Amino acid sequence: TIEAEYAVGEYDIQILSANQSNGLLTFLNQSGYRIPVDAVSVLNDYIRGGMKFFVARVNLARHQAGVAGGQGRYLTPLQISMRSEKFMLPIRLGTVNARGDQELFIFAITRKGRVEGANYATVKIPADVNVPPFTEKLFGRFYQDMFAREKQMTPIPAMFLEYAWDLSWCDPCAANPPSVEDLQSLGVDWLTPQSRPGSSSGGLRPVPIPQPIPQNGVVQPSIVPLPQPLPLPVFPPQPQAIDAFITRLHLRYNKVSFPQDLQFRVTDNRENFQGRFIIQQPYLGEMVCNEAQAYLQQVKAREQNEAIALSRLTGWSIDYIRRQQAVYPGKPMHERR
Template sequence: FSKAWTNNKSSAFVEYSWDLDGKNFTKCDPCNTTPPAAQELSNAGVDWLKTTRNNWGANYSGKLHFTRLHIRYNRKTYPQDLAFIETKNKENFQCRYVLRNPAKINDESCDKVLPYYQKVLDRRNIELDNLEDITWWNKEWYSAYPKKYENKITRLKAQQNEKEYEDENENNFLPAFPSGNIPPMILWFFVGVSLIGISLITFHKKWQALKF
């Protein structure tokens, strides 16, 4: 409100506005205060309501339009007295902020977790942009708010990359060739070494037999 008022000091800002009657006198979600009772309305100059009692909890019958305005005025920026007129616009209106709490996830093995974390991170960045735009607060003061999910995403991506690497190299002959495609020269080298080893063992056995 302070920021909006600074941009336009001669305006009144509506928080909520709705028809208030004895049959359905609660139109707010959430309600910031208890709806007024008949005596309170009478004290405010509403003299056309009839006092009664019904199952809805209200103690009057009759209709009126109820609103809450925010205004700052003085001799310089808003010198005139407030004047109210009967409105033909009876549409319900309420300005509110909805807070969304992210889900608590214990098992991160599901492939839907990482996209969800990214969605929460994007939403939190938008929330900080809106906060800075509405209040003039510096969003850097709340850098830990999105950072929490940046860390979650970084950690989860590292775990997934490590698992993919392990799965890829599980059945490889040589870790140096993670794709499993061993160059022919290297393959022939190991075949040659194996044959030489077998020949040396055979020669050693024959030598031992001749010696004794």
């Protein structure tokens, strides 16, 4: 049954419901969708759970018209607003005809605290580890290999926590926090503009005004100086406190490693966390002070520890890492005299 149909931007959207998978499968096949036979059991599970199906098809004519009109080549992200007692993400249907692993990043915004997996473990990625300076120029490869190794070393299917932050404060701030308007555009509907320091009205101090004194039964007018407004205090711009907590989860999955849909829960945990890797640049200038040799020994030990840490994080060989250390940003400090 077609519950609703919409034409939104470059998409033709249908909301479907069904009582059995055969009817839904027949409709989708007749509409030009290629649904594998393995999808029948998954569809039946969703139908029994009372779920409806959201089908979006790109209308190429409207998309090309948008490109010609300067709207860009990329498809507009789909944003769906709904209310449900089930805090879950159905992924099983997408794994039926997928080849290999799929990558998924989940950004969850709540008022209460962190979001974690309810039916799969939540594991933090490594953080606060010193790595060699050359890692910066290879950071994309480093992060991919680090994540792949972390997943390989985790014996159970897990969602990896990459970031968790209370948006009411940040110290230090890696970047400007999202504005209230940005969050509202993402569906955060409980926020209201916050007042800033120094925005209160007023500035006058209450001063008692003396009353006229009668003389010979006649009230003489009196002139009373009025208090002057006090200058309002000037405050530097302050980051806006936002009543929201953001969580970023990362998982790599397939139908074998993640046979169930993702279930989530909101926790009371508001502890901040971010995957952070520390780079310390050695001093490369001339050193003639008495402490030079002690510093060189300290840097030598640090470089060795950084190489070992990077190898453990990524699986890169120690020999490869030391060759990279030898050419970036120049001769290693421990080889200098």
